[in-house]
Amino acid sequence: MTDIPLLDSPAPAAIPVHALRTGEWEAWIGSRADSLKKLAAAHDFRAQNGRILLVPSTAGDIERVLFGLGDNATAMAFGALSQQLPSADYAITWAPREFDATLIAVAWALGAYSFTRYKPRKRAAPRLVAGEGVDIAEARxxxxxxxxxxxxxxxxxxxxxxxxxxxxxxxxxxxxxxxxxxxxxxxxxxxxxxxxxxxxxxxxxxxxxxxxxxxxxxxxxxxxxxxxxxxxxxxxxxxxxxxxxxxxxxxxxxxxxxxxxxxxxxxxxxxxxxxxxxxxxxxxxxxxxxxxxxxxxxxxxxxxxxxxxxxxxxxxxxxxxxxxxxxxxxxxxxxxxxxxxxxxxxxxxxxxxxxxxxxxxxxxxxxxxxxxxxxxxxxxxxxxxxxxxxxxxxxxxxxxxxxxxxxxxxxxxxxxxxxxxxxxxxxxxxxxxxxxxxxxxxxxxxxxxxxxxxxxxxxxxxxx
Structure with missing residues (x-):
């Protein structure tokens, strides 16, 4: 059975994930640095549903992740992150208040599933630090x-x-x-x-x-x-x-x-x-x-x-x-x-x-x-x-x-x-x-x- 990529203790090196709806994108990006505005424009990122933008540090590592929710996504949308992000530890630093934190964790864990009985997975699944409000036992x-x-x-x-x-x-x-x-x-x-x-x-x-x-x-x-x-x-x-x-x-x-x-x-x-x-x-x-x-x-x-x-x-x-x-x-x-x-x-x-x-x-x-x-x-x-x-x-x-x-x-x-x-x-x-x-x-x-x-x-x- 696939390992469950949920961490119940803090990970200091966890990469922050900021999830935004399309309707709040312009106000949010308007107060950010020009370099981030240019990066988003170059990738045509406007918080569209399911879109992911990896923001690099000056050293070339992933400094943060921007994740688009469109206007109608549910908490299950977060399952796309564990299916697409590189192997690392991540933490959700911003998500709409109406989203259930435990359901976000469940979505992440379910997205990481891989059937490995006959063929091993190619890479380790990205792990999520379970934040405030997550019932980790329920999610598991x-x-x-x-x-x-x-x-x-x-x-x-x-x-x-x-x-x-x-x-x-x-x-x-x-x-x-x-x-x-x-x-x-x-x-x-x-x-x-x-x-x-x-x-x-x-x-x-x-x-x-x-x-x-x-x-x-x-x-x-x-x-x-x-x-x-x-x-x-x-x-x-x-x-x-x-x-x-x-x-x-x-x-x-x-x-x-x-x-x-x-x-x-x-x-x-x-x-x-x-x-x-x-x-x-x-x-x-x-x-x-x-x-x-x-x-x-x-x-x-x-x-x-x-x-x-x-x-x-x-x-x-x-x-x-x-x-x-x-x-x-x-x-x-x-x-x-x-x-x-x-x-x-x-x-x-x-x-x-x-x-x-x-x-x-x-x-x-x-x-x-x-x-x-x-x-x-x-x-x-x-x-x-x-x-x-x-x-x-x-x-x-x-x-x-x-x-x-x-x-x-x-x-x-x-x-x-x-x-x-x-x-x-x-x-x-x-x-x-x-x-x-x-x-x-x-x-x-x-x-x-x-x-x-x-x-x-x-x-x-x-x-x-």
């Missing part, structure tokens, strides 16, 4: 969680199959003294997880359901479910090569769920945590499930398989049914469920679905506070009959080649009895560098959900 906890999710998603399927993901989940449970259970292969049938078994039985590594429980039994019950398809060929409804290329990331829901669960345990959030991961590879062999098959589920509903490439919702059906047996106070699921979500909102914004207005409002607030973009989508009841099957209780697709993400959410809702539930149709991938988000695997919705849980659990306890 969040960064560790996001980096873990990124590492899991970035690891190719030959090294991150069901067995490897199983091992990482057990490792996370063991380090926090949590209870770990695994139902593997035929045990899935013996314990009534028929859908997970059906989807994963064609692969060399057996399908499984992993469960972690942690915390006091009397604490608020938080249950997190994550889709763990370690590689998705599409099954017999096989994907084209372009659609299959990134399918190592189809376990991104499990990566985010596991990382959020580990964050909850490491930060000792006062909850009763249940983490449930259905883990399979959607492979092709003589034992693969087929289009047209009717498969039972843990909840008792029968499902006609209309398309084997809509397998994520199938394994989640058993996992969500199990989750609801524990009567959670809040249930969250994460899944790289549909390409339709990307068509609707692109790679940066995560759609979420919930029928609970309070949870929706809490997530909207947390999204803004964490600068982790979420957007609520409708569970449109009128579309539900489109999933009717003539021979089973329902099928795993809708009738139309539209509203794909909504159909996914509606399908999952059929297996949820928890009163407070949200489904996140995540991408788990950043196609090109963004501030604080290097290209590759990503942990969409993790930081917003962590912030939401803090608001609901800690702030509610403090107000009593």
């Amino acid at each position: 906890h969040i960064t560790e969680a996001v980096h873990l999710a990124r590492d899991l998603v970035n690891t190719p399927a030959n090294d991150m199959g069901p067995e490897a993901l199983h091992a990482r989940a057990k490792e996370a449970a063991d380090e926090s003294g949590a209870t770990f259970e695994a139902f593997v292969g035929a045990d899935l049938l013996a314990h009534n997880f028929p859908m997970i078994h059906a989807v994963g039985r064609a692969a060399k590594e057996a399908p499984r359901l992993l469960r972690i429980t942690w915390g006091e039994e009397t604490a608020p019950r938080v249950t997190i479910v994550g889709k763990g398809v370690t590689f998705d060929s599409g099954g017999l409804d096989i994907k084209p090569d372009s659609g299959m290329r990134l399918m190592k990331k189809d376990m991104g829901g499990a990566a985010v769920a596991l990382s959020l669960g580990r964050l909850i345990m490491r930060a000792k959030l006062p909850v009763r945590l249940e983490l449930i991961l259905p883990v399979v590879e959607n492979a092709i062999s003589g034992d693969a499930f087929r289009p047209g098959d009717v498969v039972p589920t843990r909840k008792g509903l029968s499902v006609e398989v209309d398309n084997t490439d809509a397998e994520g919702r199938l394994i989640l059906s058993d996992a969500l049914a199990l989750a609801c047996e524990g009567t959670p106070d809040i249930l969250l699921d994460f899944a790289t469920l549909t390409g339709a979500a990307r068509v609707a909102l692109g790679p940066d914004i995560t759609p979420f679905y919930t029928d609970d207005e309070t949870l929706a409002a809490d997530l909207a607030i947390a999204s803004r506070e964490a600068a982790d973009a979420l957007w609520r989508m409708p569970l449109w009841d009128a579309y539900e009959p489109d999933m009717d099957s003539p021979i089973a209780d329902l099928k795993n697709t809708g009738d139309a080649a539209m509203a794909g993400s909504i159909y996914g959410g509606l399908f999952l809702r059929r297996f949820v009895s928890a009163p407070v539930w949200a489904h996140f149709d995540i991408y788990a991938w950043t196609p090109r560098d963004r501030p604080g988000r290097p290209a590759g695997g990503d942990a969409h919705a993790l930081r917003a959900c962590w912030r939401m849980l803090q608001r609901r659990i800690i702030h509610k306890s403090d107000s009593r």
